[in-house]
Amino acid sequence: MVRKKSIFRTIGFWSLIIVLVVFVAYPFAYMVSVSFRNDTDAFEKGLIPENPTFDTYLQLLGFKESIREELSDEQRQLQELVKNLPAEKQEEILGNIAAERKKESFPFIRFFRNSLLIAGLSALFSLIISILGAYAFSRVWFPGRGLVQRGVLLVYLFGGTILAVPLYQIFVNIGLTGSGPKGMVSLFIIYIVQTLPVSLYMLGNYFRTIPETIEEAAIIDGSSRFGVIWRIIIPLSLPAIITVFIYAFMIAWNEYLFASIFVRAYPQFHTLPIGLNEIFYSEHAIWAKMMAASVLTSIPVVGLFMLMQKYLTGGLTAGGVKE
Structure with missing residues (x-):
């Protein structure tokens, strides 16, 4: 005699499967979501980016020049110090800072x-x-x-x-x-x-x-x-x-x-x-x-x-x- 499956057991089984799939897949989905965001909105809520971009992938694969959006503390201090220097010296130091920002930081x-x-x-x-x-x-x-x-x-x-x-x-x-x-x-x-x-x-x-x-x-x-x-x-x-x-x-x-x-x-x-x-x-x-x-x-x-x-x-x- 074949017993009829209980509807509650079936619902419980599939609910457990769904929870397990979400638990396993969510971290990867969130990682993919953040990868399509700008650096400034990397931690915005939700899985769907408000302003999706492919810039990060293009930079990693070498199709686009990578420029750091934020200056380091040392570069900020250096920018403040050069304000009192002659124009030629300022141009040289600021050029070095710009070159450093364009330098490959993620090979x-x-x-x-x-x-x-x-x-x-x-x-x-x-x-x-x-x-x-x-x-x-x-x-x-x-x-x-x-x-x-x-x-x-x-x-x-x-x-x-x-x-x-x-x-x-x-x-x-x-x-x-x-x-x-x-x-x-x-x-x-x-x-x-x-x-x-x-x-x-x-x-x-x-x-x-x-x-x-x-x-x-x-x-x-x-x-x-x-x-x-x-x-x-x-x-x-x-x-x-x-x-x-x-x-x-x-x-x-x-x-x-x-x-x-x-x-x-x-x-x-x-x-x-x-x-x-x-x-x-x-x-x-x-x-x-x-x-x-x-x-x-x-x-x-x-x-x-x-x-x-x-x-x-x-x-x-x-x-x-x-x-």
């Missing part, structure tokens, strides 16, 4: 480029290594295979704050600190190490669902192990592979702790998390521009999820069914 493009480079490369290399490693774990027998397969997950027993000092000392000893490029190489290695364990685990489980008879037939036809991986394993494992790439990319894209250790001292190599944090606590803290930068920062990850949603769903549910 978003540089932050974005650095993060995209380090996140994309580390995710790609992590994916390549994990494909080969996961195939070895799932198809090739060797002494201690089970121990090694479980041992790679031990890295997650230790938090980043515990590993930060030892890792920094290691990279100092091998000469991968002291400059921006060396710091980026250190981050590249760390991000690969961070993402490899789960990548190996996810791909290994997926590879086990692929019938070995397909590979055996290819090997009988003369294919090598690498040929099997390239022509059979990778095409049949695209959902899991894309899932692993997105996971590795997100880890590197949002990572802050190790970036603050290895590249904070080199502004030309700041990643987005470091750059945005520096801007928040600097004299250039302009809320509309910072919210626009935050929106642009979320676009790559959101775009990856939207483009690869069907593959991502397949990858997340992979490994649950065995042959």
